[in-house]
Amino acid sequence: MWFKFITKQYFTPLVGETVRDVVFLQDQSFFAAAQKKYTYIYGQEGIEAHCLKDQGAVLKLQFLKNHFLLASINKFGQLHYEDVSMGAMIGNIRTGLGRTDVMQVNPYNAVVGLGHSGGTVTMWKPTSSAPLVKMLCHHGPVSALAFHPNGHLMATAGKERKIKLWDLRKFEVLQTLPGHAKTLDFSQKGLLACGTGSFVQVLSDFSGTQNYSRYMNHSMVKGYKISNLLFRPYEDVLGIGHSMGWSSILIPGSGEPNFDSWVANPFETRKQRGEKEVHLLLDKLPPETIMLDPTKIGTVKTARKKEKSTTKEIEAEMEATIEAVKDGINMKKKTKGRSKPSKKLKKRQEIIAKAKRPFLEQQMQDGQLSIKKQKINEEVELPKSLQRFARKKAAT
Amino acid sequence: MKVKTISRSTDEFTRERSNDLQRVFRNYDPNLRPQEKAVEYVRALNAAKLEKIFGRPFVGAMEHNEAISCMAKNPNHLKGIFAGSEDGDIRLWDITSRRTVRKFPGHRGAVRGLTANTDGSRLVSCGADCIIRRWTVPVEDSSDDSVKPEDFHISKNAYWGVDHQWKGDQFATVGAQVDIWNHTSNAPVRSFQWGTDTVISVRFNPGHPDLLATSASDRSITLYDIKTTIPIKKLIMQTKTNSIAWNPMEPMNFTAANEDGNCYSYDLRKLNEATMVHTDHAAAVMDIDYSPTGREFVTGSYDRTVRIFRYNGGHSREIYHTSRMQRVFCVKFSCDASYVISGSDDYNLRLWKAMASEQLGVLLPREKKRHEYDEALKNRYKHLPEVKRILRHRHLPLPIYKAAALRRTMTEAARKKEEKRKAHSAPGSISTKPLRKRRIVREVE
Numbered sequence: 001m002w003f004k005f006i007t008k009q010y011f012t013p014l015v016g017e018t019v020r021d022v023v024f025l026q027d028q029s030f031f032a033a034a035q036k037k038y039t040y041i042y043g044q045e046g047i048e049a050h051c052l053k054d055q056g057a058v059l060k061l062q063f064l065k066n067h068f069l070l071a072s073i074n075k076f077g078q079l080h081y082e083d084v085s086m087g088a089m090i091g092n093i094r095t096g097l098g099r100t101d102v103m104q105v106n107p108y109n110a111v112v113g114l115g116h117s118g119g120t121v122t123m124w125k126p127t128s129s130a131p132l133v134k135m136l137c138h139h140g141p142v143s144a145l146a147f148h149p150n151g152h153l154m155a156t157a158g159k160e161r162k163i164k165l166w167d168l169r170k171f172e173v174l175q176t177l178p179g180h181a182k183t184l185d186f187s188q189k190g191l192l193a194c195g196t197g198s199f200v201q202v203l204s205d206f207s208g209t210q211n212y213s214r215y216m217n218h219s220m221v222k223g224y225k226i227s228n229l230l231f232r233p234y235e236d237v238l239g240i241g242h243s244m245g246w247s248s249i250l251i252p253g254s255g256e257p258n259f260d261s262w263v264a265n266p267f268e269t270r271k272q273r274g275e276k277e278v279h280l281l282l283d284k285l286p287p288e289t290i291m292l293d294p295t296k297i298g299t300v301k302t303a304r305k306k307e308k309s310t311t312k313e314i315e316a317e318m319e320a321t322i323e324a325v326k327d328g329i330n331m332k333k334k335t336k337g338r339s340k341p342s343k344k345l346k347k348r349q350e351i352i353a354k355a356k357r358p359f360l361e362q363q364m365q366d367g368q369l370s371i372k373k374q375k376i377n378e379e380v381e382l383p384k385s386l387q388r389f390a391r392k393k394a395a396t
Numbered sequence: 397m398k399v400k401t402i403s404r405s406t407d408e409f410t411r412e413r414s415n416d417l418q419r420v421f422r423n424y425d426p427n428l429r430p431q432e433k434a435v436e437y438v439r440a441l442n443a444a445k446l447e448k449i450f451g452r453p454f455v456g457a458m459e460h461n462e463a464i465s466c467m468a469k470n471p472n473h474l475k476g477i478f479a480g481s482e483d484g485d486i487r488l489w490d491i492t493s494r495r496t497v498r499k500f501p502g503h504r505g506a507v508r509g510l511t512a513n514t515d516g517s518r519l520v521s522c523g524a525d526c527i528i529r530r531w532t533v534p535v536e537d538s539s540d541d542s543v544k545p546e547d548f549h550i551s552k553n554a555y556w557g558v559d560h561q562w563k564g565d566q567f568a569t570v571g572a573q574v575d576i577w578n579h580t581s582n583a584p585v586r587s588f589q590w591g592t593d594t595v596i597s598v599r600f601n602p603g604h605p606d607l608l609a610t611s612a613s614d615r616s617i618t619l620y621d622i623k624t625t626i627p628i629k630k631l632i633m634q635t636k637t638n639s640i641a642w643n644p645m646e647p648m649n650f651t652a653a654n655e656d657g658n659c660y661s662y663d664l665r666k667l668n669e670a671t672m673v674h675t676d677h678a679a680a681v682m683d684i685d686y687s688p689t690g691r692e693f694v695t696g697s698y699d700r701t702v703r704i705f706r707y708n709g710g711h712s713r714e715i716y717h718t719s720r721m722q723r724v725f726c727v728k729f730s731c732d733a734s735y736v737i738s739g740s741d742d743y744n745l746r747l748w749k750a751m752a753s754e755q756l757g758v759l760l761p762r763e764k765k766r767h768e769y770d771e772a773l774k775n776r777y778k779h780l781p782e783v784k785r786i787l788r789h790r791h792l793p794l795p796i797y798k799a800a801a802l803r804r805t806m807t808e809a810a811r812k813k814e815e816k817r818k819a820h821s822a823p824g825s826i827s828t829k830p831l832r833k834r835r836i837v838r839e840v841e
Contacts, residue, residue, distance in 0.1 A: 066430070066431055066434070066435065107430050108430050108431075109430070109431065110430070110431060149427050150427050151430070234402070235402055236401040236402045250399070250401055252399055252400055252401045255402050256423070256425075256428070257402050258421065258423040259421060259423060260421065260422050260423040260424075260425075260428055261419075261420045261421050261422070262420075262422075263423075263428050263429060264428075265421075266404075266409075267406065267409045267410050269418070272418070282439075282442065283435050283438055283439060284438070285431060285434045285435065285438055286438070289431065289434035289437070289438075294430070294431045294432075294433060294434060295433055296433075297433040297434050297437050298433055298436075298437060298776070298777060298780065
């Protein structure tokens with residue numbers, strides 16, 4: 001049985017410097033730790049495998065399982081994607097929105113959500129330098145962010161004492177709940193756990209209606225400060241990371257009772273784990289497949305209406321074709337006095353004129369229209385007293 | 397107070413003994429599998445790549461002493477094929493071991509036609525030395541190394557082809573005219589002649605045992621019914637047809653392999669228009685044979701390639717070539733639809749797989765399922781550019797690539813000229829005939 005959760009509290013004394021975040025990679029034998037200056041990847045039995053220097057001082061780490069991408073956000077607000085199977089950097093995006101340590105991955109479509117101090121939540125994909133979505137969620141800074149496993153629900157908590165539930169299809173608020181939350185997490189069955197101070201509150205939508213109400217509370221000993229909440233997958237357990245260590249509580253109804261052996265097997269043998277890793281690598285998704293709507297792959301692209309290019313563009317096109325033609329002219333060397341320079345020049349000009357012809361024809365067609373428009377305008381412009389001097393229409 | 401939570405006991409979920417099977421639990425909830433479409437796409441891409449990696453169609457070659465001119469399938473024995481060459485050498489080959497089982501010596505000139513009778517016990521061969529020979533095909537494991545012909549018949553003119561009824565005991569030979577013979581008679585039972593040109597190929601209809609189609613050197617295709625005395629119909633095209641093959645699953649359709657590199661499929665009830673034109677060969681198509689499924693056919697051409705077409709496909713699905721294979725004169729599709737045999741100018745019979753990346757031999761059920769899954773994936777995503785590029789890719793030798801490109805330029809130029817002529821003349825004054833009709837000159841009763 002494996003448990004995808006270890007806190008920095010345990011890890012810090014082993015390493016000897018501040019560890020800001022820890023995340024498991026594709027299975028329980030590898031994990032990455034965001035330490036004071038760099039990010040380190042540790043293998044089996046905690047042996048240091050790699051040191052990732054180009055990420056800088058990372059605040060939060062997340063792993064995109066299907067793509068083998070390690071996403072990290074550093075002190076300067078730079079979002080960095082690293083492919084851990086190949087060891088290549090996929091994307092380094094300057095968010096431009098300042099330092100933030102609120103980062104979560106939407107499991108439905110593998111986009112990374114960041115919460116910023118201006119109250120905005122942005123969503124990113126590795127192949128574009130602009131965010132996919134930028135939504136203003138709170139009046140104050142965003143303190144926590146969580147995504148529902150089905151990808152349509154997002155919970156955000158702001159410092160102005162509000163927890164909001166958003167529908168990600170319409171980008172609208174579904175529900176606003178009062179309260180602080182330093183950390184938020186959704187369970188596999190859709191239970192939402194909010195933690196502040198030393199108090200944990202679990203909310204549930206009791207018939208899948210997306211109307212969340214209070215389900216369970218748990219208050220710890222007064223001095224304990226909760227830093228992290230994580231639901232254990234396939235079990236009814238909530239893990240709490242706090243200032244004095246970590247503990248776990250039972251939340252009935254939070255885990256998925258029926259697991260699928262081909263997706264995640266809590267009872268897997270060593271052989272099965274090895275085979276699963278090979279299959280994961282074979283099915284590794286390229287980073288271009290990350291998009292807001294993952295069902296769009298394989299569908300028909302809607303045809304874009306062709307916009308009429310402006311005159312400048314047409315001229316530029318004409319110039320480009322003429323240049324291309326000029327480069328491509330290969331004059332055949334004729335014998336017996338038939339290759340005189342004057343004849344060569346004539347032939348060359350003929351070729352260029354032929355290349356220009358379609359553009360001139362197009363211009364003529366447009367030109368005629370503009371002449372007609374001019375005529376109409378002329379008639380309107382003349383004042384009344386002078387209209388007898390205007391060109392009269394031919395009598396029919 | 398009783399609280400209900402998830403608690404799993406290990407003995408329910410793990411196996412008791414090491415020779416038990418591992419238990420597998422399923423939950424088909426799509427929420428547990430995010431980005432399904434992307435995963436499917438990646439798997440389709442991998443399946444396409446694997447198809448190319450395992451795409452090795454050539455199985456083996458069987459050699460004669462002279463160029464191979466004709467082949468015949470034995471309808472009752474899957475493993476054997478008869479092949480006749482230009483020096484009169486007829487051999488029965490065992491395809492699995494690629495060795496000669498029997499030789500049938502006797503012809504002194506090129507063997508032009510070979511055919512086996514309905515139950516595979518008799519072989520009829522005809523040649524350029526104006527002789528028809530009838531042989532008994534020896535039963536397997538008999539010790540006779542060479543066979544004496546049962547009967548032979550000499551005539552005045554050279555023979556060009558022979559074919560046997562699918563059901564019955566009559567066969568037809570073609571040369572100066574079309575003759576219908578019995579296995580017991582010494583003279584033709586019936587003779588047909590329409591026009592004075594040589595008839596170069598003949599094929600009996602699989603569905604209607606008395607119907608046959610022939611092609612002659614006056615660019616015509618003629619249909620005969622051997623029960624009547626006069627021929628049924630004649631279709632004249634612009635170029636000569638080298639060979640005809642009937643679709644065994646749709647016996648009213650036949651495909652004609654033409655000298656201009658195209659194959660024309662016709663419905664015999666409506667001969668004024670071809671149902672399909674199959675283009676892709678760069679030179680004359682010499683021979684054509686249908687798969688027993690009726691869904692594909694194989695063609696061999698003068699341009700050194702063998703192509704496999706779908707029955708309704710305008711372009712070929714697959715192309716086979718080797719630098720050692722010269723002009724292909726005859727092709728046959730094996731009776732289990734998994735192999736293609738080609739006989740060519742370089743004295744060799746070549747055995748190819750019909751599906752180039754097929755895994756031969758007995759497959760485990762898991763392997764079969766995986767192949768089916770891969771096929772379904774490739775089918776679903778075959779229109780996406782990356783997958784399409786990989787599936788479409790074939791390495792062609794330079795002369796064939798250039799010949800195809802030249803053909804394309806020529807047809808494109810002709811089409812553009814026609815378009816411009818139309819654009820510059822009064823609308824409706826020039827009408828283009830569709831390609832299916834363009835090659836037909838006329839139909840005659």
